[in-house]
Amino acid sequence: MSEALPKRSEDYSGWYNELVKRADLAENSEVRGCMVIKPYGYSIWEKMQQALDKMFKETGHTNAYFPLFVPKSLFEAEEKNAEGFAKECAVVTHYRLKTDPNNKGKLIVDPEAKLEEELIVRPTSEAIIWKTYKNWVQSYRDLPILINQWANVVRWEMRTRLFLRTAEFLWQEGHTAHATKEEALFETTQMLDIYATFAEQYMALPVVKGVKTENERFAGADDTYCIEALMQDGKALQAGTSHFLGQNFAHAFDVKYQSKEGKLEHVWGTSWGVSTRLMGALIMAHSDDDGLVLPPVLAPIQVVIVPIYKGDDGLKLISEKVQQIVEELKRKGISVKYDNRDTHKPGWKFAEYELKGVPVRLAMGQRDLENGTIEVARRDTKTKETLPVADVVPHIEQLLNDIQNNIFQKALEFRNSNITKVDNFEDFKKVLAEKGGFISAHWDGTNKTEDKIKELTKATIRCIPLDAVAEVGNCVYSGAPSSKRVLFAQAY
Amino acid sequence: MSEALPKRSEDYSGWYNELVKRADLAENSEVRGCMVIKPYGYSIWEKMQQALDKMFKETGHTNAYFPLFVPKSLFEAEEKNAEGFAKECAVVTHYRLKTDPNNKGKLIVDPEAKLEEELIVRPTSEAIIWKTYKNWVQSYRDLPILINQWANVVRWEMRTRLFLRTAEFLWQEGHTAHATKEEALFETTQMLDIYATFAEQYMALPVVKGVKTENERFAGADDTYCIEALMQDGKALQAGTSHFLGQNFAHAFDVKYQSKEGKLEHVWGTSWGVSTRLMGALIMAHSDDDGLVLPPVLAPIQVVIVPIYKGDDGLKLISEKVQQIVEELKRKGISVKYDNRDTHKPGWKFAEYELKGVPVRLAMGQRDLENGTIEVARRDTKTKETLPVADVVPHIEQLLNDIQNNIFQKALEFRNSNITKVDNFEDFKKVLAEKGGFISAHWDGTNKTEDKIKELTKATIRCIPLDAVAEVGNCVYSGAPSSKRVLFAQAY
16 A cells, blocks of 8 residues: 555546556556456456356356467458458467577577468457357257357457456357357347346446447447446446357358258357456446445455454454454355454555455454444445444345445446436537436437547447337437437447 | 277277267367367366365465466576477467458458567466566565466477367466475475375376476476376376476566565475366276266266156156156255257167266166166166165265275276386386386486487386385496386376
8 A cells, every 4th residue: 555546536547547456456467468367356357257157057058168279261251250350360370489599598480380371369269169160060959059168369459458458358258059040139138138137236237238230240240239337437338248140150151050841051140258348347337536346246355354453462352352253254155354464554454455345344443342342344335333243244244235235226326327318419519528428319320420420529329228219309410310319428 | 879989908099089079078170289178078177177276275376367478588588498388389470460452351461560579379377477476576575476377378289189288278377486495395295285186086086296307397497296197008197297496487587575684585486287188187097988987076967867768658757756856966966967858769878978977877767667766877887776766866975976986996906006116128118018007117317318218118207206215226227226216107
């Protein structure tokens, strides 16, 4: 703990960058655009993984693993997909180094070890996976294929930010193959629903479910469904996508099956993914000027206990009492840390655990020991109360639920109060400049208008909400007729 | 299920390759030397991961994630390590593709997007991690660092085999930093012990713990400890390694700490890893000519139930009875599959689950239904018995333990009966040619002798066992004096 974080109101971007580093979540590495995910950050990601993995398996999916590399000829096969990612591809061209004859102890790429065909480091795995599915599918009995992969992918981004946009990131990518369009569409929306449930129930992050416009669609998909969240600075963040791939990859890789009726048909596909970008969303959605605010269900440490004591004897008496609480909390499945280090003062520890977003802090001093009490402080509201020790464990069980709910409600109210209906372009620009958030407006359905609005305001259509109600109106930019509102925002 | 597997006695290598593919564990991909780990194989790997991850965390380690790429200048820094891996490195030289002006719909590497410094796809992560640790360590208070990473690595092998040797593989790599040599040595052997415990208790795979000779040491380590296992064809397989890195990487990356006494000291390091190669060991150690034999604690399906029936009514009555057993087994935490598909005959199913190594198979037919019995077959011994339905669940709980123990004992007896003491080079060659297995022999301690023996027999020193007893003797090749026996073998 050194100086304070930048304030969100003064430098939101600086606040985010500093918070990620100081809370020991991640840092930039020696490799341009690639991050190191530090243990504290990784342990949050592990909790996210576990929850998602369970939801995937409960809906019949299994994990598998496909190669990191995609031969260029495969990568090219689905042309739209290839075109969409070509500019961001890391390419392996050689498979050997040799000692530099002119520079002792140094290595150079061995020019004789040039690959016949370049290998693309996967930016996404549709190509290699559909090439594999081709061999797995002959009959309708081989379908559906419901596979997920936890993996690293590389997209060579020019401007990177920890978690939000990095050259390498971790993600999961589901890739499914189905006999019918209906099944594939069901899968696409089922996975969107799982993402939305995960965001809301685990991350305490309210999201809008919607479908992307053609401009914002995944390269190679017929439709891209998404969940969109709002950050505290009024910018939107795409938190997960589920793609209906139609028969595009089946055509590109010639994946056909024989139907029950004996007809040869192309397979229907979906793919869906969330990434370590969710870490960025989690941090930005809830945290404050003092540090992280973590929803209890994803917090690596849910409760920290700090002793306030004088001398070894004082510590010993407090520790005995605390040990009972620690054991009781552990029995309830609550993760707890007792920080009895003598190298740091209580005040330092308080600030440290605020920075790290530990949901509940307990403190016990000499007076508490005499009175049989303990101080309970919650991170989200910064409120404190003193309770009898006997009541503290049941209280904490309830408190963790309350904090989870409170964080979600707060984010929900913020999000809802930052969806502004706008009916002309002057208001559109004004709201965007002064308030930010989502703008709910009519749009004429053309790429041209969308491009123009983006050019003028940097706002894009985040999605056409699935629950958009039919409403006669006029496009906020062109005035052309429109049948429902879409959500615009500037976005991460 | 089509034709039978090759027999181990006739074509061990063909047996292994076919088994891996037919049991749906893995297959070769479109990328030279890279495999696809299929869902059934991956679910075994997941069970291995979970068990290991738990053991790592119980000993104070946390997971983190470091970049896939290592800039060439970092990779070079620890010279022995760099030299050891240089010939196997996949190298990224470009970061963009563009459309081929001469070939519509095709892509070429954009020559203008050449990286200033080449990036090595990590063959192991010491370089990038120690470069990071440099910034994390100032004082003794920052030590130890106890980090593990689950990741993919790439080593460009010329001759590859599914699981055993692939260009890309999955592994975990622990990287720790310590204030003292003693602590680092303790860590090295602690992790070796964890690997040995895991191999024996989970994989049912007996291993010899030992230390490598200089020839076989990890490039950049002062000492490499290992666990060595024996496969059914008499070849050894290195199943895990734990390296004492001394201060080599601390010197290469200038990682120093201020001691309690205020002195600036170099940090001591370890690294340790196991990989998807363990899958190969698991398959080869226990399986037979009919297919996989899996230890129950790692089996994705522990019990399969097959109904033998005539007509829908027959199936319905059996299913009702089976459903109770399924629920009872699940309550006990036993994974069970009821295969009531009407697309395959019972005999086909029996063969299929034998191929896939399901430890226990239950079958219920019309006669069983009338008698209140069920047939219980175990995969490891191929024995069958008929039991009253009421007894079956407690019986299975015990049976799974028995199978786990039996598989281990069988492998242990095989291994022990294939460690042959040899005292002259004629016998050495004879035993190696006729019997195989481990040869326990005296060695003069020189690289030269080790190289010569390898050249003449393809056998290498697998390890100097940690429990080797002091024994005066003469080198099996040179006749020079020796104080203990080492283990030779041909190896995977």
